[in-house]
Amino acid sequence: MPESSYQFPDGFLWGTATAAHQVEGGNSNNNWAAWENEAGRIHNGEKSGLACDWRGGRWREDLGNAARDGQNAHRFSIEWSRVQLSPDGWDDSALDFYRELVKGMKALGLQPVATLHHFTDPLWIYEMGGWENDKTPVYFEKFVRKVVKVFKDEVNLWVTLNEPNGLVVNSYVDGCFPPGKKDFRSAFKALTNLIRGHTLAYHTIHELQPNAMAGYALYYRGFFPKREWFPLDRWAARGLQGNVNDLFANAIHNGRVKLILFNTMVKEAIGTQDFVGLQYYSSDEVAFNLLKPGELFSSRQCPHGAPVSPTGFIADVPRGMAQGLSWARQFGLPIYVTENGVEDAEDQMRPAYLLRHLREVWKAANAGWQVKGYFHWSQVDNFEWERGWSQRFGLWALDPATQLRTRRKSADLYAEICKRNGFHPETVQRLAPEVFNELFGA
Ligand code: GAL
Numbered sequence: 229m230p231e232s233s234y235q236f237p238d239g240f241l242w243g244t245a246t247a248a249h250q251v252e253g254g255n256s257n258n259n260w261a262a263w264e265n266e267a268g269r270i271h272n273g274e275k276s277g278l279a280c281d282w283r284g285g286r287w288r289e290d291l292g293n294a295a296r297d298g299q300n301a302h303r304f305s306i307e308w309s310r311v312q313l314s315p316d317g318w319d320d321s322a323l324d325f326y327r328e329l330v331k332g333m334k335a336l337g338l339q340p341v342a343t344l345h346h347f348t349d350p351l352w353i354y355e356m357g358g359w360e361n362d363k364t365p366v367y368f369e370k371f372v373r374k375v376v377k378v379f380k381d382e383v384n385l386w387v388t389l390n391e392p393n394g395l396v397v398n399s400y401v402d403g404c405f406p407p408g409k410k411d412f413r414s415a416f417k418a419l420t421n422l423i424r425g426h427t428l429a430y431h432t433i434h435e436l437q438p439n440a441m442a443g444y445a446l447y448y449r450g451f452f453p454k455r456e457w458f459p460l461d462r463w464a465a466r467g468l469q470g471n472v473n474d475l476f477a478n479a480i481h482n483g484r485v486k487l488i489l490f491n492t493m494v495k496e497a498i499g500t501q502d503f504v505g506l507q508y509y510s511s512d513e514v515a516f517n518l519l520k521p522g523e524l525f526s527s528r529q530c531p532h533g534a535p536v537s538p539t540g541f542i543a544d545v546p547r548g549m550a551q552g553l554s555w556a557r558q559f560g561l562p563i564y565v566t567e568n569g570v571e572d573a574e575d576q577m578r579p580a581y582l583l584r585h586l587r588e589v590w591k592a593a594n595a596g597w598q599v600k601g602y603f604h605w606s607q608v609d610n611f612e613w614e615r616g617w618s619q620r621f622g623l624w625a626l627d628p629a630t631q632l633r634t635r636r637k638s639a640d641l642y643a644e645i646c647k648r649n650g651f652h653p654e655t656v657q658r659l660a661p662e663v664f665n666e667l668f669g670a
């Protein structure tokens with residue numbers, strides 16, 4: 229048995245991530261509730277319903293498991309639609325749930341990391357045009373002010389927006405998220421307002437809590453040219469890199485908001501991040517395709533030879549994680565991997581996926597890059613947006629009908645990693661022998 233192990237730096241944050249709409253249950257006042265009620269929008273017409281019944285108190289069970297399994301942090305989100313009922317109408321009692329949740333996390337030894345916007349908008353925001361409306365960033369700032377005032381002594385790490393670049397693509401280019409548009413002009417408008425909303429939120433957080441760390445969580449996808457030698461494949465991959473991964477990041481870096489031929493400046497956005505939140509799941513192989521202007525002249529496919537998840541949603545491509553980390557490093561800020569994981573109900577590929585991706589995180593952290601934490605998606609199966617309940621990302625399985633949780637083998641593996649702040653040959657041999665040679669072989 230080799231002696232070496234993959235050891236992470238002291239103080240590394242180990243957690244899982246969740247989002248309000250996906251776990252709380254009973255969210256009826258946001259754009260996703262409306263979307264779920266429209267025919268044909270969600271896989272099999274499924275609904276979030278009770279979700280993981282966190283509102284009913286079952287967060288105690290899930291976070292209790294997380295803490296018992298050695299995690300020391302948890303990333304969750306606060307549901308905007310519950311707190312702000314109209315531009316000036318508030319339900320203060322809605323914050324009680326989050327008070328209890330945050331208190332509970334702290335009692336369990338989990339550092340709370342709070343997300344202020346994770347895909348859902350209040351219905352009244354949706355009805356006035358969502359992020360295409362110039363007033364939305366202003367209303368969002370009011371919500372942020374309200375929340376940060378309450379939690380500034382409890383929460384130090386704030387994620388303003390979850391995957392704003394992914395949100396723009398899903399909502400206004402692919403149309404699989406509400407409002408289901410396929411229109412680059414709307415996408416650009418929403419993108420610009422999301423950048424404004426993030427900027428206002430960032431400044432408000434610092435006004436109320438000068439020592440807070442604030443940033444946003446970026447959806448990073450690996451795009452690799454199918455034929456490395458072919459300039460047009462490289463060009464198509466670069467186009468996707470620029471219009472997906474760099475979409476939000478550029479604005480924060482230099483104020484320039486750019487989506488294909490549209491562009492503008494939001495100067496106030498420059499420098500509004502204290503850390504980079506990196507979310508990486510999968511990568512594509514990209515070939516130039518003249519017939520697909522709407523997809524930036526590209527055909528995308530699963531990288532050759534990569535294991536693929538049961539519904540074909542995720543390919544196991546750890547070099548995309550390596551590329552994402554190296555991309556994130558350009559900003560010279562601490563990096564948190566705020567999401568990474570795979571849908572895998574039978575837990576066949578998750579152990580290997582987890583270890584392969586963590587190896588890339590380990591390499592970066594041990595090369596002296598400022599990688600500070602890793603949050604697995606997710607603690608327990610939950611409602612997966614337009615894919616409904618068809619995909620299972622949990623370390624624990626959930627039967628939404630009975631609310632019964634069942635531990636997967638990956639929970640054992642992740643627990644040992646968290647507890648030992650790294651992974652050892654003996655653990656891998658026992659819990660993921662399929663990847664032992666790859667990780668520890670000569
Ligand atoms: C992310 C998203 C999460 C979760 C995950 C797995 O893009 O932020 O909410 O759904 O994908 O599909």
